[in-house]
Amino acid sequence: MIVSSIPILFIDLVGSFLMIVLSFLSLKLVFKLRKQDRDNLIWTYLWWICVALSCFAVSRSAGHILKNFLLMAGQKPFWDAIRPFSGAINTFMFIVVGAVTMFFERIWKVYQLILKDRQALQSAHKEMLFLNQNLEDLVEERTNALAASEHKYRKIFEVSKDMIMVAAKDGTIVNLNPSGYNLLGMNSEEDQIENRNVRDFLADAGSWSSIIASVESERSVENVELDLVTVDGTRRRILLGGSMADDVDNEEEIIHFLVKDIEKRKVMEEQLAQADKLASIGELSSGVAHEINNPLGVILGYTQLLLRGENSASERYSDLKTIEKHVRNCKAIVEDLLSFSRKSETDKQMLDIHQVIDEVLIFVQHHSHIEHITIEKDYNPTVHPLLIDEKKIKQVLINLVVNAIHAVGEKGYIQISTDLSEPTNELMVKVKDDGHGIEPKYLKKIFDPFFTTKSTGEGTGLGLSVSYGIIKNHGGHIYVESKPGAGTTFTVTLPTALTLPEN
Amino acid sequence: MKLNPSRGSVFTGALMAFILFADPVMATQTHGQPEGLYVHQMAHIFFLISMGSLDFWLRQRNLTEQRGWKYIQFSAVLFIFWNIDAAAVHFLDEHLDILGITKIDLWHIKIENSQGHDSITILYYLMKLDHLLCVPAMFFLYFGLKTILKTTGNAAGDKTQS
Numbered sequence: 038m039i040v041s042s043i044p045i046l047f048i049d050l051v052g053s054f055l056m057i058v059l060s061f062l063s064l065k066l067v068f069k070l071r072k073q074d075r076d077n078l079i080w081t082y083l084w085w086i087c088v089a090l091s092c093f094a095v096s097r098s099a100g101h102i103l104k105n106f107l108l109m110a111g112q113k114p115f116w117d118a119i120r121p122f123s124g125a126i127n128t129f130m131f132i133v134v135g136a137v138t139m140f141f142e143r144i145w146k147v148y149q150l151i152l153k154d155r156q157a158l159q160s161a162h163k164e165m166l167f168l169n170q171n172l173e174d175l176v177e178e179r180t181n182a183l184a185a186s187e188h189k190y191r192k193i194f195e196v197s198k199d200m201i202m203v204a205a206k207d208g209t210i211v212n213l214n215p216s217g218y219n220l221l222g223m224n225s226e227e228d229q230i231e232n233r234n235v236r237d238f239l240a241d242a243g244s245w246s247s248i249i250a251s252v253e254s255e256r257s258v259e260n261v262e263l264d265l266v267t268v269d270g271t272r273r274r275i276l277l278g279g280s281m282a283d284d285v286d287n288e289e290e291i292i293h294f295l296v297k298d299i300e301k302r303k304v305m306e307e308q309l310a311q312a313d314k315l316a317s318i319g320e321l322s323s324g325v326a327h328e329i330n331n332p333l334g335v336i337l338g339y340t341q342l343l344l345r346g347e348n349s350a351s352e353r354y355s356d357l358k359t360i361e362k363h364v365r366n367c368k369a370i371v372e373d374l375l376s377f378s379r380k381s382e383t384d385k386q387m388l389d390i391h392q393v394i395d396e397v398l399i400f401v402q403h404h405s406h407i408e409h410i411t412i413e414k415d416y417n418p419t420v421h422p423l424l425i426d427e428k429k430i431k432q433v434l435i436n437l438v439v440n441a442i443h444a445v446g447e448k449g450y451i452q453i454s455t456d457l458s459e460p461t462n463e464l465m466v467k468v469k470d471d472g473h474g475i476e477p478k479y480l481k482k483i484f485d486p487f488f489t490t491k492s493t494g495e496g497t498g499l500g501l502s503v504s505y506g507i508i509k510n511h512g513g514h515i516y517v518e519s520k521p522g523a524g525t526t527f528t529v530t531l532p533t534a535l536t537l538p539e540n
Numbered sequence: 541m542k543l544n545p546s547r548g549s550v551f552t553g554a555l556m557a558f559i560l561f562a563d564p565v566m567a568t569q570t571h572g573q574p575e576g577l578y579v580h581q582m583a584h585i586f587f588l589i590s591m592g593s594l595d596f597w598l599r600q601r602n603l604t605e606q607r608g609w610k611y612i613q614f615s616a617v618l619f620i621f622w623n624i625d626a627a628a629v630h631f632l633d634e635h636l637d638i639l640g641i642t643k644i645d646l647w648h649i650k651i652e653n654s655q656g657h658d659s660i661t662i663l664y665y666l667m668k669l670d671h672l673l674c675v676p677a678m679f680f681l682y683f684g685l686k687t688i689l690k691t692t693g694n695a696a697g698d699k700t701q702s
Contacts, residue, residue, distance in 0.1 A: 039650045040648070042643075052670075052672070063678070135590035136586075138594050138616075
C-alpha cells in the first residue's frame with residue numbers, strides 16, 4: 038500500500054516544535070512556582086520533571102526535525118551517522134523522565150512529612166509563644182498576689198495588738214512583732230530580740246518544758262496562762278497559744294506563738310472580786326454596827342449617868358471612866374464600820390481639793406515627827422473645785438499620808454500629786470512614797486476591815502477600809518500599786534463636776 | 541574502620557598479584573545493533589510504568605480532585621498511550637517480516653503487509669502520528685502547571701491579605 042507521508046511529516050514537524058515550545062512553557066511555569074516558594078519540595082520535583090521533559094522534548098524533537106530535513110535534503114548517510122546518537126540521547130531522556138517520575142510517591146511522602154513537621158513546629162511555636170506570654174502574665178499575676186498576700190500578712194503581724202512570736206523548738210526567738218517588743222518592754226527599732234530565748238522572759242522558766250511537750254505531742258498548745266517578766270523586771274500575766282509549723286527557709290520545725298496580755302483583764306477581775314468581797318463585808322459590818330451601836334449608846338448613857346453621882350476621887354468613878362472610854366472606842370469603831378459600809382451620812386460641798394490637801398498636810402505635820410521626811414506637792418492647777426464631804430475626804434487623805442509616813446520611817450520622800458485622768462476627766466490624787474512597799478500577798482487584803490500588818494494596839498485595821506468606803510461613797514475609786522522595797526502609790530479618783538450626773 | 545594488619549597485607553598482596561599477573565580475558569561484552577532497540581523499547585516501557593505509577597499515586601493521594609493535578613494525570617495517561625504507540629511503531633518498524641516500509645519518494649511511502657491485513661497497515665500509519673498523543677500530553681502538563689500556579693498564587697494572595 039502506497040500512502041502519502043505528508044501528514045506524517047507535517048505532524049512530526051509541527052508536533053516536535055510544539056513539544057519543545059510546550060516543554061519550555063511548562064518549565065517557565067514551574068520556575069514561577071518555585072519562585073513563589075523555594076522550599077516547596079513538590080515544586081522542586083516538578084521542576085526536575087519539566088527539566089527532564091524539556092531535555093526529552095528537545096532531544097527527540099530536534100532529532101525528528103533534523104531527520105526530516107536531512108532526508109528531504111537527501112542527506113541520508115549523514116542522518117544514518119548521527120541517528121544512533123540522537124536515539125541514544127532520546128532513550129536516555131526517557132529513562133531520566135521515567136526515573137524522576139518514579140520518585141513522585143517518595144517525594145510526596147517526604148513533602149507531607151515536611152509539611153506535618155512544619156505545621157507541628159508552627160503549632161509548637163504558637164503554643165510556646167502563647168504559653169510564654171501567658172506564663173509572663175501568670176508569673177506577674179502570681180507575684181502580685183504573693184506580694185499582696187505577703188503585705189497583708191506582714192501588716193497583720195505588725196499591727197496586731199497581741200504578741201506574735203516565732204520561736205525555734207529550743208526556745209530561740211526567731212521573729213517578734215512590735216506588740217511583742219512592747220509587751221517585753223523593749224524597743225523594736227533599737228533592741229534585738231533575735232537569738233534571745235523565750236525562757237529568759239518567763240517567770241517560771243520550767244514552764245517552757247511543758248509548753249514544748251504539749252507542742253510536740255499535740256502539735257499545738259492552747260490558752261496557757263503564764264507570768265511574763267519584762268526586761269525591767271515587771272511581771273505580766275499572759276495567755277499563750279501556739280502551733281508547730283515548718284520553716285520554709287531552714288526546713289526546721291518552728292513554733293508560732295500568739296500571746297495575749299491579760300494583765301489588765303486580770304487586774305480588773307481581781308478588782309471586781311475585791312469590790313464584791315468588800316461590798317459583802319460592808320453589808321455584814323453595817324448590820325453588826327447597827328445592832329451594836331444602840332446597846333453601846335445605852336451603855337454610854339448609863340455610864341455617864343452613874344458618873345454624875347460619883348466622887349471623882351473614888352475607885353468606882355475610875356472604873357466607870359474606863360467603861361466610858363472603851364465604849365467610846367467601840368462607838369468609834371462602829372462609826373468607822375458604818376463609814377466603810379457607806380451607811381454614814383455625808384455632807385458634800387464644792388471645795389478646792391488642793392486646799393483640802395494643804396490643810397491635811399498642816400494637820401499631819403503638827404501631829405507627827407516628820408522633820409526628815411520630804412513631802413512634795415505636785416498639783417495640777419486646772420483642777421476645778423469638786424463636790425466632796427470635806428471631813429471624810431480629809432479622813433481619807435490623813436489615812437493615806439499617815440500610812441506613807443509609817444512606810445518611809447524616819448527619813449524618806451512622799452509626793453502628793455493631783456491630775457485629771459484621760460479621757461474620763463476624773464480627779465486623780467496620788468500619794469506616793471519611797472518606803473518599804475507592800476508584799477504582793479497583802480495587796481489583795483489591804484482594804485479588808487481589820488486587816489493590818491501593824492502590831493496589836495498600833496492600829497485597828499480600819500483606816501484603809503474606811504477610806505475605801507468613803508471614796509466609793511463619793512463615786513470614786515481607790516487603787517494601790519506597790520513593790521516591796523520600791524515604795525507604794527495610792528491613787529484616789531473622784532468624779533469632777535464635768536463627770537458627775539446633773540442630778 | 542581500621543584494617544587488621546594481617547588482613548591488610550593479604551588484601552594488598554592479592555591486589556598486586558591481580559595487577560601484575562593479569563591475563564587477557566573476554567571481560568567486555570560486545571553490543572550489537574538490536575541492543576539499542578531493546579534499550580529504547582525498555583525505556584519506553586519504563587517511561588510507561590513511571591507514568592502509570594504517577595497516575596496511580598495521584599489517584600491514591602486524592603490529588604486528582606484538584607484541577608491542576610487532574611490535568612497532570614491526563615498528561616500521564618496520554619504519555620502512557622504515547623509510549624504504547626511509540627513502542628508498537630518501533631516494534632513494527634523493526635520486524636520486517638510483518639510490515640515492509642519503503643520510501644518511494646519524498647512525499648510517499650510504501651507499506652507492505654506480509655499477512656495481507658490492511659488493518660495493520662492503517663493502524664501502523666495512524667500510529668506513526670504519535671505526536672497526536674504526546675503533544676496533548678504536554679498541553680495537559682502545561683495547563684496543569686498553569687492551574688496549580690494560579691491556585692497557589694490565589695492562596696498566597698489570600699494568605700497575604702488575611
